[in-house]
Amino acid sequence: MGEKVLISGNEAIAEAAVQAGCRFFFGYPITPQNKIPEYMSKRLPQVGGCFVQAESEIAAIYMVFGAAGAGARVMTSSSSPGISLKMEGISYIAGAELPCVIVNVMRGGPGLGGILPSQSDYFQATKGGGHGDYRLLVLAPSTVQEAVDLIMDAFDLADKYRNPVMVLADGYIGQMMEPVEFKKSPPPELPPKNWAITGAKGRPRNLIKTLYLNPVELEKHNLKLQQKYLEMAKNEVRVENYMTEDAEIIIAAYGTTARITKTAIKILREKGINAGLVRPITLFPFPYSTFKEIAEKVDNILVVEMNMGQMLEDVKIGVCGRAEIHFYGRTGGMVPSYDEIAVQAEKIVKEEAI
Amino acid sequence: MSPFYEDVIIAGFGGQGILFIGKLLAYAVMKEGRNVTWIPSYGPEMRGGTANCTVVVSDEEIGSPVITNPRSLIIMNNPSLEAFEPRLKTGGLLVVNTSLVTLQPKRTDVNIVKVPANEIAIEVGNDKVANMVMLGAYIAKTKIVVKENILEALKKVLGKEKEELFELNKIAFEKGIEIGNM
Numbered sequence: 001m002g003e004k005v006l007i008s009g010n011e012a013i014a015e016a017a018v019q020a021g022c023r024f025f026f027g028y029p030i031t032p033q034n035k036i037p038e039y040m041s042k043r044l045p046q047v048g049g050c051f052v053q054a055e056s057e058i059a060a061i062y063m064v065f066g067a068a069g070a071g072a073r074v075m076t077s078s079s080s081p082g083i084s085l086k087m088e089g090i091s092y093i094a095g096a097e098l099p100c101v102i103v104n105v106m107r108g109g110p111g112l113g114g115i116l117p118s119q120s121d122y123f124q125a126t127k128g129g130g131h132g133d134y135r136l137l138v139l140a141p142s143t144v145q146e147a148v149d150l151i152m153d154a155f156d157l158a159d160k161y162r163n164p165v166m167v168l169a170d171g172y173i174g175q176m177m178e179p180v181e182f183k184k185s186p187p188p189e190l191p192p193k194n195w196a197i198t199g200a201k202g203r204p205r206n207l208i209k210t211l212y213l214n215p216v217e218l219e220k221h222n223l224k225l226q227q228k229y230l231e232m233a234k235n236e237v238r239v240e241n242y243m244t245e246d247a248e249i250i251i252a253a254y255g256t257t258a259r260i261t262k263t264a265i266k267i268l269r270e271k272g273i274n275a276g277l278v279r280p281i282t283l284f285p286f287p288y289s290t291f292k293e294i295a296e297k298v299d300n301i302l303v304v305e306m307n308m309g310q311m312l313e314d315v316k317i318g319v320c321g322r323a324e325i326h327f328y329g330r331t332g333g334m335v336p337s338y339d340e341i342a343v344q345a346e347k348i349v350k351e352e353a354i
Numbered sequence: 355m356s357p358f359y360e361d362v363i364i365a366g367f368g369g370q371g372i373l374f375i376g377k378l379l380a381y382a383v384m385k386e387g388r389n390v391t392w393i394p395s396y397g398p399e400m401r402g403g404t405a406n407c408t409v410v411v412s413d414e415e416i417g418s419p420v421i422t423n424p425r426s427l428i429i430m431n432n433p434s435l436e437a438f439e440p441r442l443k444t445g446g447l448l449v450v451n452t453s454l455v456t457l458q459p460k461r462t463d464v465n466i467v468k469v470p471a472n473e474i475a476i477e478v479g480n481d482k483v484a485n486m487v488m489l490g491a492y493i494a495k496t497k498i499v500v501k502e503n504i505l506e507a508l509k510k511v512l513g514k515e516k517e518e519l520f521e522l523n524k525i526a527f528e529k530g531i532e533i534g535n536m
Contacts, residue, residue, distance in 0.1 A: 006381050006392075176419055177377070177392040179384040256419075263417030337422045 004179040009144045010035035012180050016151035017075045019182050023049035024074040026063035031115045032171040033105035036077040057082045061089030068098035069208045071196030077103035080121050091130030095210035099158030103167045105174040108333040116333025117171030122310035125168050126284040133222050135229045136166045138283040140254040144178035159190045172256040238281035239290045247276030249349050250294050252315050253304040254280050264341035273349050291318025300348050302326045357413035361421045365406035366430025371485035376407035382503035383411050391419035404434050428488050432457050449492045474529050483526035490530020
């Protein structure tokens, strides 16, 4: 085991990106993720990389487009309103099939909202946000260590699928400090970036584009994209089942909410209520089959989020009427406490018993 | 024996070095191989013009890094006492800086350690190390980490740039330990 360092989530995300080979970062400041660009501005020049604070989020995402098109490992980060501004560019990058990593350290919305933690960009991350039939691969860390591991994986996944990968963290993960180990794993075998625009001397020219005026061609392009998303769904689903074996009630949560839920489960079990947690780690592709299986075993599933019910819809698709689904959400920067979650779950179990 | 667990909220004014002593504690805990989380004043329960941080320490995987009812409090000003005293767990530990906290703690079901931290800090040379006195008293009471690891953390956090502040902080910390052990 390597040396552990005490580091904040934001800084850990930045360092993990550098260690994963990221050499380009383009961004525009916004709370609560400013430590990421700050760290990158210092760190990237040390490794021969390039940091640019762009004039806007929109400029930043198109710089990402350019660097990704040239085959570089590139990242941008922002928080909710800033991510909204990047959405046009994200659609273009997805359409052009370019690999990059986008970090969203979510804060409360809609609009400018507030600076406190939130999970209200789930829809935006997993169901589009930008225009067109595209998907991002979406990873949701629940600890600082997991944020590090997922950032490193995100670059590989982006290259593997030639697709933007979003790491969806909430404000707490960015602000919190935890001991972290930067694990060095051997680089996976990835396809060569023979599509990159690197100067066509001695080879046929490459073209990166999103414009297909011929509908036959554009449909073909879309079908190819869909095939890729199906591949992701087949290969990349990640989920943690925590104390689900003997559970009478399942709580579904991701990110910081899932961590808080683990404490709620401890409280519930001390009271004799066997609760378990299903924690999606990939939000796209979503672990539908896990929920299908779990719904065969329990009657009640409680979805907890820092929003008004977004992952809730994916849980419903997975469960497909096989179990009762309940929801508890706090929003606007309010965070559900373990006591609140335990009370909700207890109420459901007791009502069931009547 | 049940696995070790402790959580503490450290609260006071901005500029008192609240986050700083929280980080020293977190670093020392990490050195001793335990899991630890440190969260600064960020989040809905943290509002109200005070600086604070929450440190959770456990032998097991840490669930919630946000704590509703802490086992310990280190309190450096009046608003923090008002905000957090009601939330302290029964049987918990309240370390209060009596140099600045003029309100009287109301709880009778907790252990209260009164530390005239600023007076001691002035005695050893500088008002600004009152935070280290508080940390010393807390560690003497809880034995959560060994003294040496806090000092190592201090050395690391101060770095070469502020090396000259080490001795003063160390003396204040050791005075705090003495008070905690009384």
